[in-house]
Amino acid sequence: MRILVLHGPNLNLFGRREPQIYGTMTLAEINEKLAALAAELRSELVVFQSNHEGALVDCLHEHIDSVDGAIVNPAGLTQHGVSLHDAIKAMPFPVIEVHLSNITAREEWRHRSIISPAVRGTVQGLGWRSYTAALRALIEIGRETKG
Numbered sequence: 374m375r376i377l378v379l380h381g382p383n384l385n386l387f388g389r390r391e392p393q394i395y396g397t398m399t400l401a402e403i404n405e406k407l408a409a410l411a412a413e414l415r416s417e418l419v420v421f422q423s424n425h426e427g428a429l430v431d432c433l434h435e436h437i438d439s440v441d442g443a444i445v446n447p448a449g450l451t452q453h454g455v456s457l458h459d460a461i462k463a464m465p466f467p468v469i470e471v472h473l474s475n476i477t478a479r480e481e482w483r484h485r486s487i488i489s490p491a492v493r494g495t496v497q498g499l500g501w502r503s504y505t506a507a508l509r510a511l512i513e514i515g516r517e518t519k520g
Contacts, residue, residue, distance in 0.1 A: 374415075374515045376508060377440040378407060379429050380422035381448030381457075387473075395473050396500050403501045410505050414512045426450055430460040442511040443468045444504060451476065451486045461491040467514050469507040472497035 380400060383390060388399035398406075404420050411418045419440060421432045429450070433443070443461075445468055450457050461468050470488050475498030489495055494510065496503045 374441045374512055375417045375419065375439065376411065376511055377432070377436050377443040378404075378418055378420045378504070378508075379432060379443060379445045380420070381429060381446055381450050381454075382424040382426075384446060384448050385422055385424070398501045403504055406501060407504055407508060410508055414509070416508075416512055426454055426456055430456050433460045433464060437464060440466060441515045442466045444471055444507045444511065445469070445488065445492070446471045446473075446504075447486075447488045451488055454487060458487050458491045461488065467493040467511060469493055469511055470495040470497075471503040471507045473500050473503055474498060 385400055387395055387403065388397050400422060407418060407420070419436060421429070423429050423432070443464065443466065445461065447454050447457055447470065451472070468491070470486065470492045472495070476486065486495070493514070496507045496510070499506060
């Protein structure tokens with residue numbers, strides 16, 4: 374299986390940005406954890422990070438026929454990323470939204486995700502483990518579907 378991992382705006386600052394909320398693990402370290410798990414699960418990852426919504430949308434479009442699922446951390450686009458929402462809805466594969474923090478336990482304006490209605494499910498509040506939980510779920514979903 375081939376899984377697309379999209380990291381949204383400011384996630385390149387993991388490990389430096391508000392470590393009391395997001396932890397001290399860097400994005401490179403999260404990607405390493407994901408790559409190790411993907412290898413264990415006999416899967417391949419395509420990983421992309423951008424601070425620009427259009428680049429994330431373009432990446433989804435580029436991989437519409439070449440991946441079996443996607444993990445998306447929309448970050449700052451969670452509440453306002455209409456184009457990202459619409460692109461996710463157009464994908465023929467399952468997409469899981471992830472957040473390191475529990476967005477419903479934070480500022481009220483963060484509680485509503487515009488992305489959530491477009492995805493298969495959401496994993497949040499588990500720190501970097503939100504990504505690995507989402508990867509395990511996508512692999513299981515994909516294998517059941519192909520099974």
